Amino acid sequence: MHPILKPALRRGWHDLNTVQFGITPAHAVVLGPVDTATGSFLTLLDGTRGVPLLREEAQRMGLPDGHVDALLERLSGAGLLDDATGGGRTGAELRKQTHAMDRLRPDHAALTVTTSEPAEAILKLTARRAMRVQVRGAGRVGAVIASVLTSAGVGHVDVRDGGCVEPWDVAPGGHPVEATGERRDVSARRVVRSMAPARPPRPDRRRSAPARLSEPDPEEPPLSLVIIAPRDGLAVHSPDPAAVEDLLEAGIPHLYAGVVEATGVVGPLVLPGGTGCAHCLLLGRADRDPTWPRLLAQWSSGPAGRQVQACDLGLATAVAGLAAAHGLAFLDGELPSSTGARWEAAAPGLDWHARPVWPHPQCPCGAGERGNGQEVSVDAVPHDTMAG
Template structure:
């Protein structure tokens, strides 16, 4: 074991006996009481020394037997300890890829805050490399989402879209000016390759379907399809239980979410039924909006807003892929120009929707009795 105090959190002494790790409240941890001699040991737990050497240094500093081991236990218990040998074989495989580790250094620092066990950062990187994500749409939002996911270490990112890249699709972080005129799917695939840290992981059959997508990001160039998603388009994902996350920009409003967990949270069918319940004119309006959008040449999509939506969408997707439930779960976040306050609406499953998310969960106690 080569213990290492996680470098992601800045250390500061609150008083003579109390150390605070971290600045911001979400991840800061307070450790105390710690005497000065023990405190000076913390600096030596930096991953360059094994436990034996650290114990010898503790003895040389005049600390009682067992004090070092106790400190390491306390640090580990507080989620503050990393171990350069932890994480299992998949983490070790990542350790052998220095080009990946250098690129993902800040991302690993971030993972180390969420995955608090030693080696959690590398395990997180290894898990991302094994994941397949599909992004639907390669416009200002979709292409940037795909690039960020690939850049953050997601092993396989596929972008589905038709037609050819137009000048209006070009965005920093997304498709570049040189891709104008190319097939959208090809240009987006090239963007994903360029964004990835190192080569993609090997799969058994490079042409084969591979694992089912862990997530579909629905980021259509036409924001209406994210704002009022078509249940028919989502039917396959709902049927196969594939989580999907909507994102887009529509008429100066950016939206992130909902993340749909089929059978558990509201789907496109639930959202549509709910809107019809609340506004009988909704179906009639929707038909007209869809037809207007098909005719329209240019959408109102602010570049700053589309970039923010893409970044937030990618962050929510990564949080989900890393095993958490981000705030977009069953919730749509919206920010409208020019104030850009993020506001959220909770989306409830509809009792008439065939996705059955509204069905009462089976009560295990009732089944047993």
């Protein structure tokens, strides 16, 4: 181990014996009392020395035996310590890829802030490289989500959509102007490849092709997450349960994101059998408003669905960024606030607020059997079992 004080947390002294790591209340830690000699020793925790050498340095500085080990345990317990050489073989391989690591350095720094154990950040970063996410929809929102995910180190990002790129699909981080007229999926996949920090791990090509979605693709890892970002805003505001039957059957987590009539929507993140799904949402709305299915049928078949829809570029970009951030948090083993809830913001005020999506007792997804509003722990959805 080569201990290093997390560089992403800025350091400041309240007084001669009290030091604060970090600025924001969410992640700041105040440590004290810290004597003068220990304060000077902290400068040696820069990742260039192993623990034995640090012990020798401490002896030369007159610090008592055992002081280094106790200090490292104290710093580690406070979530302030990282390991500059941690992460095992995969961590070492990523560090050797200088270009890729330089691209991912800000993401790695952010992960050190949000994790507590030494080397946990590099482990999460390397885990992203082996994950596969599918984005369904490649308009102003979906194409940008795919671009952000691959830029953040997700190794396999697949984009699914039909039709050709229209002038109004073009967006910073998404389809470029020169892609107008090209197939949407082809353009989006080219953007994904161009934004990838490094090539993903090579797939195992020795197995036969799968017969259905629920079976692993021999040329790609199993799906960890599907993000549904339809170009038709109605399909995210009132999603069609039939469109995700394959995901529910296979137990694949999926997240909705999009813009409908100048309102941005992120969520819900659906954990099949654990949180409210699209069908739960539909049943709940029909309970509150019996005319809802009739309205939905009219909106789905009316001329508005064939027109250019209201999708402000700033709002679309904000939705894409928030959805990608929630997706990354989930891939890193957390449950973001969109789990079983929808975040919405309407222009021009853009006041984000959450609306719960309760499991419905009559929905065949089974989430209602767990009890309305029951929280789902991270342990209930281990990522190594999220197969597509």
